[in-house]
Amino acid sequence: MIDINKICGFNFPAPIRFGAGAVSELGAYLKANDLRSPLLVTDPVVKELGFFKSIIRDLAQAGLSVEVFSEMHKNPVKSDVLKGGDMYEKTGRDSVVGIGGGVALDVARAIVLRVNHRRDLFDYDDLIGGDRYVTGEVPHFVAIPTTAGTGSEVGRSAIISEDQSKKKRILFSPKLMAKTVFADPLLTMELPPFVTAATGMDALTHNLEAYLARGFHPMCDGIALEGMRLIAGAIEKATKGPDVESRAHMLLASLMGAVAFQKGLGVVHSLAHPLSGLLDTHHGLANAVNLPYGMKFNYNGFEDRFDNMAYALGIGAGKGDQVVTYLFELNDKLGLPSKLSQIGVGEQHLETLSDLAIADFCHPNNPKPVTREDFRSLYKEAF
Structure with a gap:
């Protein structure tokens, strides 16, 4: 407590x-x-x-x-x-x-x-x-x-x-x-709902991607799981009817995500960074939209890790296959979009975004390799 x-x-x-x-x-x-x-x-x-x-x-x-x-x-x-x-x-x-x-x-x-x-x-x-x-x-x-x-x-x-x-x-x-x-x-009490939701999803992305990132770092893994637990229990309250306790839990989880991602980030941040650079998209919003698609890309081969994340998020034991659905539903609950076309991305942007994404510095730490064609496919799916 x-x-x-x-x-x-x-x-x-x-x-x-x-x-x-x-x-x-x-x-x-x-x-x-x-x-x-x-x-x-x-x-x-x-x-x-x-x-x-x-x-x-x-x-x-x-x-x-x-x-x-x-x-x-x-x-x-x-x-x-x-x-x-x-x-x-x-x-x-x-x-x-x-x-x-x-x-x-x-x-x-x-x-x-x-x-x-x-x-x-x-x-x-x-x-x-x-x-x-x-x-x-x-x-x-x-x-x-x-x-x-x-x-x-x-x-x-x-x-x-x-x-x-x-x-x-x-x-x-x-x-x-x-x-x-x-x-x-x-x-943080004066933050409007959109900023609370978008920055909160940024913190969640940090914890999720850090936990999945390549390499051995059990301390970062443990911190990331606790960050996920805090966010899952607080983000909707902090967005829709904030009190100091929900804001405090989100602030701690944000600190935890930043500590955890010293281990690395991954495909979601490499999808999000080009949106901020090319279209001036809010970074947290860019992460929120791309997060379900990036997690879907990473699921196969890392089912045990997704099971652990599902438990931390309160979905339940052995339910890693439900994490992606949870993330889509969470965006919806928070009033955030889950499609790139809803945040000003046009189909004409997808090739440039793919070029920028493959050049980004985050995806080399993703648990599985990501090619330019993978980025193109992920943008297309999210579009």
Whole structure:
């Protein structure tokens, strides 16, 4: 049983302060670390919400000098990061506080990298060994999630797209992990139903794909199964009639998914990433639509794993063959579509999407190989 009204601390992998009201500790934390001039990085929507304005007010009352950076796209691009880095320097900041969902936290983390690392930003792309250039110090970084989806707050990487091609790049280094995470379920209470559902399905996708991913990592497997259990019990309530308990369970499950997918992701994310890059589709929505089809693709040969997932999801013992149906029904219950044609994808996009999907960095960790023709078939089935 989780006591959501008690603020607790635990480390995994970053130091985390979890519980209702945890964000109230931010000002004292910054002052205790001799930080007086934070750059708050958030998205344009969160910037206008009441809780964000309260955070600014509380920090000002604590005697801290605050600047806010919120100029970012729905799927962040390199120029967003460069603008944020410029603001950090011009306003004399000493730390970065990322507040928001995956977009804001990715931009915040990339700004942290940019401050003292002046090669071209994409020289640090992990897929080309760019982490070897992350040799300098980085500013103190605090992460505060406001959605229960990406789990980016406990990550060590940022996904940033090229401005023109929209190709996604991964900026990675252990130095980019937050010094502290304030995970406060109260900050997720203002999320509208669609965002709650889409980000929740993102978290579910992380846990499902991590559990199925190639390789031996029993710790990630156990965390992923518990994340699935929490989501299955909370996502519908959090979407349709939220209370703090359901929001807290979703926030924990999101953290768990991000820890678990250190093992890897798979075909679903490789189907989803091109939709965000090409058509600016919300990442969680892209995962939600593609999730049943990707899981159907993976079922044969991994029946025992699907049985374990079915049990965690509350479907029942030995019922792995019902996971795909469960996912279709869950999308429907949450008011999310299960067809690409319902989210702005045209048949003319399928070839380009297939090219982008086969070039994506996630599917090599899928439990079975995925060819370009497989991607084409999956898009066609989902269309």
